[in-house]
Amino acid sequence: MMLLALLISVGWASFIPSAWAIYDLEASRANTARVPVGIIGFVGDASLGDEVEEGLRVLMADLRRSTLFHARDLEMQIAGPPDESLGRQLIAKLGADEAVEVLLWAKLGWNAGRLELTGHIYDAARGRRVVGKRILGTVEQLRTMVHRFAGELIHQYTGNYGITRSRIAFISDLTGHKEVYVMDYDGPPKRVTSDRSLAVTPSLSADGKMLLYAGQKSLNWNIYQRDLYSGSRAVVLDFPGLNTSPAWHLKGDGFAVAVSKDGNREIYHVTASGSLKRLTNHPGDDVSPAWSSDGKHIAFTSNRGGSPQIYVKSTRGGRAKRITFSGRYNTEPDWSPTDKLVVFTCRADGYFHICITTAKGRKTRQLTSGPWDDEDPVFSPDGRHIAFSSRRGGRYDIYMMNLDGTQVERLTFNGANNTAPDWADSTPAGR
Amino acid sequence: MLAAATLLIATVGCTKGKSDSMGAMVDPMPDTNSSMMSDGVVKSSETVSDDLDSVFLGSGVQSSPGAEIPPMMDPPPSQMEQLSSLQSRVSDVFFDFDRAVIRDQDKAMLMANAELLKNNPSLSATVEGHADDRGTTAYNLSLGERRAVATRRYLIALGVSPAQLQAVSLGEEQPQCTDATESCWAQNRRAHLTLSR
Structure with a gap:
């Protein structure tokens, strides 16, 4: 689970020199000091237009509130997750072009009558996926499901799920x-x-x-x-x-x-x-x-x-x-x-x-x-x-x-x- | 009381995240199976449990504190009138900000309150201590109790039977006046006597 933390050596978790250093870090962490994240797709079935919109909103809010990430919707709406063969090049190119370290792709769909969130997290520099996650629930649980997905990214950097499960x-x-x-x-x-x-x-x-x-x-x-x-x-x-x-x-x-x-x-x-x-x-x-x-x-x-x-x-x-x-x-x-x-x-x-x-x-x-x-x-x-x-x-x-x-x-x-x-x-x- | 605490706290440690038939008040976070795969395939999934959104809003048999007071016979009309007329004769005691000291200007009035209680030994009085809403809940509950207790003690010192007087704090919870002005706050920093028989 800590693979990404090693690959992208930001290491927030170990950054605890003294109380005021922590404090000043929080104070000075402008968007430029945050890890740049690009969302390459938040897609869904035609019947889930409202849910896709809401899910993207919750995801962006979670990442912003984490104080770790600066997320941008790259508005590409790629229909399927980039696969391993073609994906590596695409991810690496996107990472370089858009100057992001992490790329996210998510999809909402139906699975046996349940809402299904499929999410992937990519290390842009290496063009490879580090998290793949499927979360099932009801439409009413959409927000909780998106929190789980956002929590996975936060967990890679901090070892905890931030406030996403609080x-x-x-x-x-x-x-x-x-x-x-x-x-x-x-x-x-x-x-x-x-x-x-x-x-x-x-x-x-x-x-x-x-x-x-x-x-x-x-x-x-x-x-x-x-x-x-x-x-x-x-x-x-x-x-x-x-x-x-x-x-x-x-x-x-x-x-x-x-x-x-x-x-x-x-x-x-x-x-x-x-x-x-x-x-x-x-x-x-x-x-x-x-x-x-x-x-x-x-x-x-x-x-x-x-x-x-x-x-x-x-x-x-x-x-x-x-x-x-x-x-x-x-x-x-x-x-x-x-x-x-x-x-x-x-x-x-x-x-x-x-x-x-x-x-x-x-x-x-x-x-x-x-x-x-x-x-x-x-x-x-x-x-x-x-x-x-x-x-x-x-x-x-x-x-x-x-x-x-x-x-x-x-x-x-x-x-x-x-x-x-x-x-x-x-x-x-x-x- | 401590025995009750022992028993109940002891149950905390073995609580499981399960709902019983009454329904969960707040969603248990579901047990999860790891679904992060390194080979690019999503092999397992986690399920957000169906009862996640259930809410326990009371079983319908729950009673408010007032409901547990046993029903009383109505007193005869003459006595009821008397109680309300007596109630109109007791005055509130007021306090300075963050203080529970009886002020000199209130002492004559407290003596009148004491005489009224001494002349009517069948009366009981609940001394409610109040605080203005500036300040914080727990501290104001404490302050309200200090005001209620100080007022009760003063009345006892003036000869009122302790058995006639009970003290309770209402903190900043039941303000007399809700404007954000000093004259309004001053009205809320009070001890109020509620009479009963």
């Missing part, structure tokens, strides 16, 4: 009640709770299967769990008062949560075996825990210094270290998958915005600005994007952007208020 959980008031919804990162949303109460602070497990959220029930805020595949549900924490902001441990060891049973808000770790470990102990309020990827640290919001700020603490104890120093309102931290960066909600000029800092708080940047509120930032599972909620369009909607604040895209369009995104991969284990 999903976002969030809160929407579409029904008039705040309920939890889940969508593939580019939609459409599906409602997964019907509590007809108030649901807040959803958290998706690292594999995207399990959901935790806080919900109000009469005078209490409890933590609820949903299995997104079986639909089974349970109350997992109902200490008197406030149980809120659950966060799944990224290696599967239960979750962290803010609980007020001790009189003020403290953070606990509810382990996979069900034991309860207190992680903070301070008269100030500690909420919104976020795990480092190795589970050895948590970042959280605390007002112990007089205003809400982000702190980091080892789960083995010791002192909490403050990592935000600018402004009087910094909340809702989330770690990057590499643990080198922390994104959070900051306050500037009377509005809330998205800020990012290095894990020890040495360098901080404000990523969004404008006369509106941006909140709830969370890293994509591949660490290349940040999702957040923003009121820039009048209501709150979910948006995504690159790590440097560029390429802001709205992801929800249901006319309701959509907030509190959490973003997880859903790639099956071993893939």
Whole structure:
């Protein structure tokens, strides 16, 4: 599977010198720094005109959002995939003429009543195919099928599928009640709770299967769990008062949560075996825990210094270290998958915005600005994007952007208020 | 409570990506067979499972929290009137941004609220703590709880029986006023007493 990565030695995956080098790389990666990709055909049966158009659109969007590729539709519409004998010359010539490193060809058709996507990926320099893929599904699954194909190309370069197989959980008031919804990162949303109460602070497990959220029930805020595949549900924490902001441990060891049973808000770790470990102990309020990827640290919001700020603490104890120093309102931290960066909600000029800092708080940047509120930032599972909620369009909607604040895209369009995104991969284990 | 957590969390680890008869809420990613071939032939395929798009939207027997409150007998009309007239006599307590400290100007009014509760020992009051929508959900839930608890404690210090008072945070979830102005935000930074018998 890593053949292409060797053939085309770009090696993004190994390019991890330091946090800010990564960061600056993201910031400076203009189209010219991306791998040029040419689409030599996205064709289909006559009955699939709309699907072909939609499929090409999704493919282009996936490649653009990967931040790795600059894709162009060469509009050749070659009817069949270039075969090995004639293809080598054609591919090599196209690669040279169009100055692209990779060529893609895809076709939509019918196979025993199912929609079939056949896709090929060619290494242009060597004129040979490196991936051939057939994906079967229904017409409704077209977007997911194209994501799979795009994911194959991203996988060649990074060893992961980028965000193509990721999903976002969030809160929407579409029904008039705040309920939890889940969508593939580019939609459409599906409602997964019907509590007809108030649901807040959803958290998706690292594999995207399990959901935790806080919900109000009469005078209490409890933590609820949903299995997104079986639909089974349970109350997992109902200490008197406030149980809120659950966060799944990224290696599967239960979750962290803010609980007020001790009189003020403290953070606990509810382990996979069900034991309860207190992680903070301070008269100030500690909420919104976020795990480092190795589970050895948590970042959280605390007002112990007089205003809400982000702190980091080892789960083995010791002192909490403050990592935000600018402004009087910094909340809702989330770690990057590499643990080198922390994104959070900051306050500037009377509005809330998205800020990012290095894990020890040495360098901080404000990523969004404008006369509106941006909140709830969370890293994509591949660490290349940040999702957040923003009121820039009048209501709150979910948006995504690159790590440097560029390429802001709205992801929800249901006319309701959509907030509190959490973003997880859903790639099956071993893939 | 912890026992419940033990039991439920323990089930997380062995969850499989299968749907049961209730239907999957969110699509399981299908198991996949490798279909990348080096010899130019597509030899196998992967199937996006048919239940990928099924959605679980509740079984119809699910109840909202309110539905679990047992039905109550209507109180006699005189008492109902009395409750609403009493309710109109309690006032909200307001707070500064990101603070849960009872302000001097609200103390006289809280004393009046306390007297009302002391003179009507059959009354219960739910102290709701609210925050304005500037700021973030979890922190505002915490702030709302601090406001509710501070107000409840103050009333108890004035002689109200603790048994009459329950505190709950509503965070920024139920604003009184929805404009983006300071006067509106100020109205939302409040503790509100809801009376019941």
